[in-house]
Amino acid sequence: xxxxxxxNGQTHEREVEPRVLLVDFxxxxxxxxxxxxxxxxxxxxxxxxxxxxxAVKSCTVLAVQADGSNVTTIEGLASDxxxxxxxxxxxxxxxxxxxxxxxxxxxxxxxxxxxxxGLSDSEVRHGLEGNFCRCTGYQNIVKAVQAGAxxxxxxx
Amino acid sequence: MTKxxxxxxxxxxxxxxxxxxxxxxxxxxxxxxxxxxxxxSPLAHARIKSIDTSQxxxxxxxxxxxTGEDFMEGGCGTLPCGFTPPDIDLPLHHPVAIDKVRHVxxxxxxxxxxxPYIAEDALDLIDVDYDPLPAVVxxxxxxxxxxxxxxxxxxxxxxxxxxxxxxxxxxALADSDRVIELEVINQRLIPNAIEPRACVxxxxxxxxxxxxxxxxxxxxxxxxxxxxxxxxxxxxxxxVVSPDVGGGFGSKIFHYPEEVIVPWVARxxxxxxxxxxxxxxxxxxxxxxxxxxxxxxxxxxxxxxITALHVTTWANMGAYLSTFAPLIPTALYVTLLSxxxxxxxIFGEAYGAITNTVPVDAYRGAGRPEASYLLETIIDVAARExxxxxxxxxxxxxxxxxxxxxxxxxxxxxxxxxxxxxxxxIDELSGYESLREEQEKARAEGRLVGVGFASCIEASGPAPSxxxxxxxxxxxxxxxxxxxxxxxxxxxxxxxxxxHGQGHETTFAQIVADQFGVPMEDVEIIHGDTDRIQYGVxxxxxxxxxxxxxxxxxxxxxxxxxxxxxxxxxxxxxxxDMVYDQDEGxxxxxxxxxxxxxxxxxxxxxxxxDKMPEGMEPGLEETTFYDPANFTxxxxxxxxxxxxxxxxxxxxxxKYFAVDDVGNVINPMIVEGQIIGGIAQGVGQALWExxxxxxxxxxxxxxxxxxxxxxxxxxxSIAVDRVETPSPHNPLGVKxxxxxxxxxxxxxxxxxxxxxxxxxxxxxLNMPLTAEKISNAMAAANGGGE
Numbered sequence: 001x002x003x004x005x006x007x008n009g010q011t012h013e014r015e016v017e018p019r020v021l022l023v024d025f026x027x028x029x030x031x032x033x034x035x036x037x038x039x040x041x042x043x044x045x046x047x048x049x050x051x052x053x054x055a056v057k058s059c060t061v062l063a064v065q066a067d068g069s070n071v072t073t074i075e076g077l078a079s080d081x082x083x084x085x086x087x088x089x090x091x092x093x094x095x096x097x098x099x100x101x102x103x104x105x106x107x108x109x110x111x112x113x114x115x116x117x118g119l120s121d122s123e124v125r126h127g128l129e130g131n132f133c134r135c136t137g138y139q140n141i142v143k144a145v146q147a148g149a150x151x152x153x154x155x156x
Numbered sequence: 157m158t159k160x161x162x163x164x165x166x167x168x169x170x171x172x173x174x175x176x177x178x179x180x181x182x183x184x185x186x187x188x189x190x191x192x193x194x195x196x197s198p199l200a201h202a203r204i205k206s207i208d209t210s211q212x213x214x215x216x217x218x219x220x221x222x223t224g225e226d227f228m229e230g231g232c233g234t235l236p237c238g239f240t241p242p243d244i245d246l247p248l249h250h251p252v253a254i255d256k257v258r259h260v261x262x263x264x265x266x267x268x269x270x271x272p273y274i275a276e277d278a279l280d281l282i283d284v285d286y287d288p289l290p291a292v293v294x295x296x297x298x299x300x301x302x303x304x305x306x307x308x309x310x311x312x313x314x315x316x317x318x319x320x321x322x323x324x325x326x327x328a329l330a331d332s333d334r335v336i337e338l339e340v341i342n343q344r345l346i347p348n349a350i351e352p353r354a355c356v357x358x359x360x361x362x363x364x365x366x367x368x369x370x371x372x373x374x375x376x377x378x379x380x381x382x383x384x385x386x387x388x389x390x391x392x393x394x395x396v397v398s399p400d401v402g403g404g405f406g407s408k409i410f411h412y413p414e415e416v417i418v419p420w421v422a423r424x425x426x427x428x429x430x431x432x433x434x435x436x437x438x439x440x441x442x443x444x445x446x447x448x449x450x451x452x453x454x455x456x457x458x459x460x461x462i463t464a465l466h467v468t469t470w471a472n473m474g475a476y477l478s479t480f481a482p483l484i485p486t487a488l489y490v491t492l493l494s495x496x497x498x499x500x501x502i503f504g505e506a507y508g509a510i511t512n513t514v515p516v517d518a519y520r521g522a523g524r525p526e527a528s529y530l531l532e533t534i535i536d537v538a539a540r541e542x543x544x545x546x547x548x549x550x551x552x553x554x555x556x557x558x559x560x561x562x563x564x565x566x567x568x569x570x571x572x573x574x575x576x577x578x579x580x581x582i583d584e585l586s587g588y589e590s591l592r593e594e595q596e597k598a599r600a601e602g603r604l605v606g607v608g609f610a611s612c613i614e615a616s617g618p619a620p621s622x623x624x625x626x627x628x629x630x631x632x633x634x635x636x637x638x639x640x641x642x643x644x645x646x647x648x649x650x651x652x653x654x655x656h657g658q659g660h661e662t663t664f665a666q667i668v669a670d671q672f673g674v675p676m677e678d679v680e681i682i683h684g685d686t687d688r689i690q691y692g693v694x695x696x697x698x699x700x701x702x703x704x705x706x707x708x709x710x711x712x713x714x715x716x717x718x719x720x721x722x723x724x725x726x727x728x729x730x731x732x733d734m735v736y737d738q739d740e741g742x743x744x745x746x747x748x749x750x751x752x753x754x755x756x757x758x759x760x761x762x763x764x765x766d767k768m769p770e771g772m773e774p775g776l777e778e779t780t781f782y783d784p785a786n787f788t789x790x791x792x793x794x795x796x797x798x799x800x801x802x803x804x805x806x807x808x809x810x811k812y813f814a815v816d817d818v819g820n821v822i823n824p825m826i827v828e829g830q831i832i833g834g835i836a837q838g839v840g841q842a843l844w845e846x847x848x849x850x851x852x853x854x855x856x857x858x859x860x861x862x863x864x865x866x867x868x869x870x871x872x873s874i875a876v877d878r879v880e881t882p883s884p885h886n887p888l889g890v891k892x893x894x895x896x897x898x899x900x901x902x903x904x905x906x907x908x909x910x911x912x913x914x915x916x917x918x919x920x921l922n923m924p925l926t927a928e929k930i931s932n933a934m935a936a937a938n939g940g941g942e
Contacts, residue, residue, distance in 0.1 A: 017273070024272075033183035034176015036402070038350045039435035043860035046350060074176035087174040091166060094825050097833060098657030099173025100180065100351040100402030125869040132860070134350050134403050135657045136829060137836030137897075138868040 003067040007032065008076025016063045023047045025063035026073060034074040034103050038132065045131030048104035049073050055111035057104075057130070074103035077110070085151035086110050086144075095144030097135035105131050105141060113149030114156050121146070159739070160666035160676055164825035168676070169661040172400075179399040181354040181369045186428035189356075190219055192421055193275035194414065194431070195265040195282050196440065197257035200291035200512035200853020201305065204255060204284060207265055212281040217274035219425055221282065222266045224252035230424065232416055235476070236385045238377075239483035241628040244315040247306040247510060249476035251386065251413035251420075257286070258305055258475035259512050260855055261440025263413050268421050268429065291512040291853030295449045295472040305475060305510045314473060317486040318505040319566055325503035328464035332455030336538045341922040342526045344447035344472065344847035345840075346863055347519050349656075351402020352433040353412065353442065357419035361426060365393045368419050372398040373408045373654050374694020378415060379686045380631070381479070386416040398684040401656035405837070406518035407442045408656065409696050410479035414441075439858040444847050445519020447472035448485060448526050454534045460542055460549045462497055467504040467530065474515035481517045482508055487627045488523030488615070488697075494564035495531045496575050496611050496791060497553040502565040512853040518696060520837055521614070521895045525902050528612040532903040533910075533920070536609075540914055546907070547588065547609050551579055568615055570789045572881045578611065578793050578815055585877050586795035586813035594797075599915060604800040608908025612794075612900045615787040616698035616892025634783035635699070636691045637707030639668065639715055641776035643763035645756030647672070647679045652692020653704030654684050658830070658894065660700060663822045667705050667888065671712035672755050673741030690779055698790070698892020701822060706886040707782035713887075714778040719743055722761060723753040725769040788883040788891035792816040794835070794904040800912050805931030807843055807909055812874040814900065819883045819891035827893045832874050834897020840866040841898075842905035846924045864924070913937075 004013045007030060014029055026032045026049070035058060038046035047058045050072040077084040086106050089095070096102040105128065112127040113119060119127070124145045125138065133141060172178055209221040228250065235249040252263045265282050269275035292302050297312060305312055329335050356369040366389050372378050375396040383391035401408060414431050422429040433441065449470045455463035471485035490504035539546035554575040555562050562570040582588070591607045598605035618624060621632025638650040649668045653660055665679040682688055695704070716736045723743035724731040735746045744752035753761075761767065765774035797811040814831060821827050844864035848856040857863040882889030902923070909925045910918070916937040921929060 019273070027183075028185075031185070032176070033180075034178075036178075036180070036351070037182070037432075038352065039860045041435065041859050041861050043865070044350060044435070078175055083171075083174060091170045091174055094167065094829050096170060096173055097659070097829060098349070098351065098403040099170070099178045099400065100349075102173050102178075103176045106174070121873065122869075125871075128868040132348075132350060132865050132867065134348055134405065134837070134865075135833045137832040137834075137866075137874065138871060139832050139874055140829060142868065142873075 001064050003064055005066050006070045008072060018062065018064050020063045021059055022061040022063050022066050023058035026058060032073050032075050036100050036103060038100065043132065045108060046101050046104040048107040048131065050107060050111065055108045074107060077106065084110065086113065086148035089148035089151060090144040093140050093144035093147055095136065095141045101131060101133045105133065109145045109148060110156065113145060113152050115154060117149050117152060117154045119146050119149045160670050161822055163823065165662055165666060165676065165823055167659050167662045168665065169659065180351060180402055181356055181371050181399065182432045184356045184369055186356065186358060189428040189430050190268050190270065190425060191272040191275045192418055192429050192431040193267045193279050194263050194417065195267065195279050197260060197262040197264050199257060199286055199288055200260050201289040202257050202286035203289065204253060204257060205287050206285045208283040209265060212267060212278040215274065215278050215281060217270040218278045219268045219270065221278065224250055224254040227252045227420060228254060230420060231388045232420055233385045233388065235411055235413065236381060237477040237481065238479045238630040239628050241315050241317050241482055241486055244482060245309050247309055247314065247476055251416040259514050260853060261514060262475065266417055266421065268425055293511055293513060293849045293851060293853050295447060295509055295511065296470045297509060305512060312510040314477060314508040314510055315482055316505065316507050317490065319490045320503040321501055322503040325464050325466050325501045328501045329453055329455045329466060332463045333458045334456050334541065336454040336456065336534055336541060338534045338537055338920060339451050340530060340533060342446045342448040342529055343923055345445040345519055345845050346439055346847045347405045347407035347442055347445060348865060349403030349405055349407055352435055352438045353408065353414065354432040355414050355418040356428065356430045357422035358428040359423040359426060365395065366419050366423065367395045367397065368415065369397045369399065370415050371401050371408050373401065373404040373656060373696055374692065375654065375684055376652060376686050376692040377694055378411055381411040382415065386411065387419055395687045398654055404656045405520040406445065406522055406696060410443050410517055436859060440514055440855055443478045443517040444474065444514050445516060446526060447516050450530055452530055452534055454538055456538050456542065460544050460552045462499050462553045465493060465499050465502045467493055469506045471506050471508050472511055472513065472516055473508045474511060474513045476515050478515040478517035481515060484518050484523040489527050491566045491568050492524050492527035492613065492615060493531060493566055495528065496555060496613050498555055499565065504566060513849055520834065520898045522697065524614045524895065525899045528610065528899050529903045532610040532612065532907065536907050536910065537919065550611055569786065571786055571883055571885055573789065573791055573817065574879060574881055575791065578791065578817060578879050581877060581879055582793040582795055582813060582815040585815055585875060588795060591797055604802055604912045606798050606908040606912025608796045608798065608904045608911055610794055610900050610904040610907055611792065613789055613791045614698065614892060614896055614899050616790055616895065617702035617784055617788045618697040618699055619787060620785060621783050632783065633693055634781050635693050635703040635707045636779065636781050637704060637711050638690050638779040639708060639711040639777065641715060641759045643760055645674065645678065645759040647674065648682055649679060649708055650682045650689045651704050651708060652689055652694065653700035654692065654695045658695065658700060659826045663701065663826060664705060664708060666822055668708055668712060670738060671709060673738045674755055698894040701888065701890045702788050702883065702886050702892060703782055703784050705888050705890065707780045709887045710780035710782055711778040715776060718776065719758045721769055721772065722758055726753055726761065726767060727751065785885045788819060788885060790816060790818045790891035790893065790896050792896050792900045794900040796904045796908040798905065798908040798912055800909065800930060805927040805934060807925060807930065809839060809872055809905065812872055814874065814876045814897065815879060816896050817879045817881055818893040818896060820880060820889035821878065822890065828876055830893045831876050831897040834895060835874055835901040836866050836871060838898040838901025839871065839905050841902045842923050842925060844924050844926065
């Protein structure tokens with residue numbers, strides 16, 4: 001099937017098999033390998049991207065379902081060579097170790113923080129239930145998301 | 157010039173991870189690449205009667221299908237075991253099964269196709285006819301007849317490893333006021349590094365060279381095993397690269413069948429080949445951890461003095477002996493049974509049992525968490541029976557600061573420590589007394605609040621090579637570090653350690669920059685590529701800073717010595733009068749810093765090489781193979797407060813405090829991250845995680861749906877602090893930091909839960925301490941049964 005998907009501001013038209021997952025389309029067809037795959041049951045959240053303004057696990061979406069959508073991946077978050085405030089705060093707060101969950105964690109966190117600059121510890125922890133990290137014990141991720149949310153000031 | 161040691165420098169590797177540019181193996185794509193998928197056994201134990209691959213081969217886009225016979229006839233050897241204690245009975249492990257399958261997930265056939273989707277489709281078209289056999293799942297295999305898993309073995313017991321004086325221990329137990337007996341299970345865990353394993357291989361048929369990219373913690377070891385045992389391509393024709401690796405926790409140390417399959421396929425079809433594990437595959441192939449059944453007896457006097465310890469452990473090794481598997485329940489477990497305490501006599505023994513389950517090998521802590529769990533659990537039982545405070549009982553038995561080096565009855569000689577100070581510090585950080593007061597009040601209100609305490613030791617930084625090989629290791633466990641100073645004074649430092657989350661690109665650059673007094677930005681750390689790094693043993697057992705870091709320090713010292721000789725020559729002074737000022741990054745005559753030669757000037761001087769002292773070679777590069785004198789012995793005391801919901805049995809971790817001594821600290825931010833991350837894994841084992849097999853050998857917790865991974869909302873904010881006693885054994889004074897959190901947290905949480913349940917008369921529960929298990933135990937304690 002033919003799909004047209006805008007990814008990080010650029011429109012891509014491609015022929016895809018109906019069964020191809022959006023995450024495979026991003027990684028294999030568009031070579032956007034920043035979106036990682038950590039499981040096959042939609043638990044880990046490593047593949048989280050933004051679709052039309054929502055944080056979505058891209059392993060749960062078929063590429064054909066994203067036809068006509070606007071997708072942002074981790075590669076599209078920084079602009080003009082400047083890290084997004086959430087990327088910056090993950091760096092500042094040591095919110096990552098191996099880095100594999102990080103793209104999904106940051107994409108989920110941006111959406112969590114967008115409407116709430118004053119996220120509490122508990123709000124962050126519950127908001128990130130669907131994103132697994134095996135390295136950090138989450139503590140610095142929580143700090144990073146709170147700091148990132150404050151820096152975003154309720155904007156995207 | 158900034159001194160970097162001890163500074164919380166932000167990580168230099170982070171910008172690529174933050175922007176989705178991590179160089180993970182699964183991101184690699186090579187022109188003409190084929191995709192490999194593995195057909196796996198759905199049965200735990202069965203003879204393979206026949207395999208029909210014809211339908212799979214006929215599928216459009218399938219290039220080839222191979223079975224075990226193809227790999228054997230094609231020159232693949234069996235996967236070796238790298239630690240073989242005396243009298244071990246070694247099972248054979250073919251990369252793809254030949255005659256029998258021995259665990260769910262065992263490799264049966266291999267599909268090579270144009271796309272990963274087609275390869276998956278073809279797996280369903282392979283028809284395997286099995287003759288099922290009874291599965292061996294129980295670790296102790298007690299009662300009744302059990303089939304032998306490997307035809308070549310006499311029984312399923314692969315090895316027995318005793319240590320210590322059993323007669324003296326039994327006598328001391330007989331003479332003790334009390335003997336505390338306890339049987340515990342340290343449950344099976346599944347590592348779950350968030351990056352699934354992956355392998356890519358490229359064969360060059362003209363040079364006859366093979367490049368293998370693999371998610372490994374130790375690429376040189378993989379190259380050695382591929383070259384000498386499994387693939388049969390000579391080591392100098394093999395390049396193994398482990399670029400960014402998304403977490404390991406032990407599970408990426410080992411030589412896996414797919415690391416043989418993928419390069420073999422690449423050569424066979426003469427195209428680059430790629431395999432990426434799915435999470436489902438990871439559950440049934442990544443080597444699992446722990447899985448011990450233990451019977452222990454602790455002798456104590458009525459005043460709380462520990463007199464003796466006797467431990468018998470059955471360790472479930474799974475279907476094959478993985479690369480380091482027999483090491484874990486032996487030399488990394490029995491030797492740690494003395495903990496922080498003066499125990500006059502200890503006897504410990506481990507049996508290694510082969511079963512029809514996924515092989516078990518090192519998982520974060522590897523043997524040491526099992527030892528701490530046992531010792532710290534039985535000490536708590538003793539404290540309850542003696543009606544003593546558990547901290548007071550421990551304090552009474554601590555090794556004192558003036559007793560180092562301390563020789564334990566189980567082989568190890570502890571290097572340094574101040575255990576009473578550790579106890580003072582955790583007291584202060586946690587407010588232990590007030591936690592107990594709060595608990596009293598809570599109990600009076602009928603609430604189930606528990607306070608858990610554990611004090612643990614780790615032998616980190618394996619290991620002096622002579623000791624390691626003497627115990628059964630196949631290779632020495634030293635590490636290499638090479639420093640190349642470029643003509644402009646910029647530095648490339650090559651380490652055999654491998655970072656997969658630990659931040660070596662930052663911490664090792666801190667070490668090297670300080671050695672010369674240059675900015676960190678002038679130092680690049682290179683790791684993970686056998687073509688670039690001279691040799692490497694790799695990263696596990698909390699060994700990188702102590703051994704890999706020390707190798708770099710020694711190389712830097714050699715370079716500084718050369719630069720002092722060169723500067724003496726250029727300044728027409730005696731070398732004995734020269735000082736290398738590591739703050740300034742310059743060499744001068746002692747007391748005359750104004751006429752100095754800077755590091756950059758000297759680096760260029762060895763490049764022009766026109767004014768060299770007689771006999772000195774141009775160039776500036778040194779390599780060290782650093783063999784440690786001993787393990788290092790980090791230790792810790794942790795305190796947790798939990799509350800159990802009386803209705804549901806659910807545990808809430810309310811407070812957590814940790815004090816660790818990891819020696820000198822290179823980067824406190826990174827060390828704290830390692831400790832807290834380790835604690836999370838310990839809490840995971842204590843409360844949630846469990847690799848469960850049914851009687852038929854089916855893994856019931858075989859996905860992230862059924863295996864309870866720790867989530868962000870499972871933890872309180874954790875408070876950490878340190879005591880620092882430098883290790884006397886290495887030039888950095890560092891001890892391992894990677895595993896201490898896990899070692900201590902597992903039993904701290906378990907002790908807290910059991911402390912909460914003690915008023916109900918519940919003596920012991922095995923982990924994981926799930927709501928279901930606790931609520932059943934509470935019901936039983938109330939006389940209601942389940």
